[in-house]
Amino acid sequence: MAGNSRFPPLFDPSSSVRCRLRDISCDLAPPLRFLPNGNDDAPSQYPARSCAQDPDCAGPPGRYCSGHATGSADISPRRAPRLTLLLLAGSGEAPAIAEGLSRRGIACAVWRAPGARLAADWPVPVATGDLGRCLSDPALTAVLDASHPFATDISGQAARACAARGVPYCLLRRPEWPRLPGDRWTPIASEADAPAHIPAGATIFLATGREGLAHFADRKDAYIYCRQIGAPDGPFPLANGAYLIQQPPFAVEEEIALFERLEIDWLVLRNTGSTRAVTKLLAARHLGLNVAMIDRPAAPPGIRCAATTKEALEWAAAL
Structure with missing residues (x-):
């Protein structure tokens, strides 16, 4: 797999x-x-x-x-x-x-x-x-x-x-990233709410950092990838997932190839509005992936x- x-x-x-x-x-x-x-x-x-x-x-x-x-x-x-x-x-x-x-x-x-x-x-x-x-x-x-x-x-x-x-x-x-026609976003009020919106059997790319993995501790029915730019402090904390060790910047084409290779069907992302992090969103848009978009706090x-x-x-x- x-x-x-x-x-x-x-x-x-x-x-x-x-x-x-x-x-x-x-x-x-x-x-x-x-x-x-x-x-x-x-x-x-x-x-x-x-x-x-x-x-x-x-x-x-x-x-x-x-x-x-x-x-x-x-x-x-x-x-x-x-x-x-x-x-x-x-x-x-x-x-x-x-x-x-x-x-x-x-x-x-x-x-x-x-x-x-x-x-x-x-x-x-x-x-x-x-x-x-x-x-x-x-x-x-x-x-x-x-x-x-x-x-x-x-x-x-x-x-x-x-x-x-x-x-x-x-x-x-x-400014936040705008939602465009055709985007498959699910607005999420907080990061802790994300797992409840993702169906069983999903392959997830978690783009909120390793701290967000704790929210998926009970989701043994999904497979979760979490990207890190440096060596993690310990092994992956969940039985159903893995770290990806990569260093930015990440071009849109590279993100598309990565998502296809890993068979990602859900992206969990915070709406930071960052011009660097937007490449993940553009790749998901190109592939028609589901995006659990976490709303920015007021x-x-x-x-x-x-x-x-x-x-x-x-x-x-x-x-």
Whole structure:
């Protein structure tokens, strides 16, 4: 059966080195400005590395994906930045936003959940640790939330903290994928509801990450594939399925060939609106596959939203 197929590992997790400034935890303090790559006047603060990307959180080609040493830090007081902004990462746009902030001379730090894989070598300091501590830092003057579209806990916490302190907050909220005539979508309110909408005997491509496998623990009548870009922590947790180890990007033609090879008839997908993840949806549309489309959570009420990287940077520059 096609369900027993496995792809050879294409990614060495040992090559992933967390990009992190020495002695910086989640404090936003000393103002930093980064000089362009190639400056040899001062030692680099980061080692060269190859970035480890997940399918929906990948840095753009070149600067973020080539495995390079970043530029040097200039902490001269005469170049003190005019703003201290916290960028919450997790979306595919976050590296480009960090680059844009750096080019505009906007002092910022980037934060992502502890233990999460960073998508890039960042041109700004990386804040790690408890988000609440970062949000309460006296140096914080604005928050630009470019976290994953489904990271509702992060966005909610940040929005509430900013409202309480009177700190400007903006959420990057890209447009959702539209449903087109002929699409075989089943709208799903939450990821936990997906198994109830899929019939017995289905071969499923689960595109929500390995955390979503727990929802299918009782679906022994279906076969489930879950794609990973790095070696998993352990064996596949279900008796009826397998991991696929592959590295993005994935072209539409490659996704079509993969779905045909594995005899997929159901795709479980979150409506992130991502231009990188859309190739799975386009492949399913081409093949006429059923799609369990998980609705995006509503944004926190009464907040400022930006639909694009450009809008987000314009908001930050206007502060």
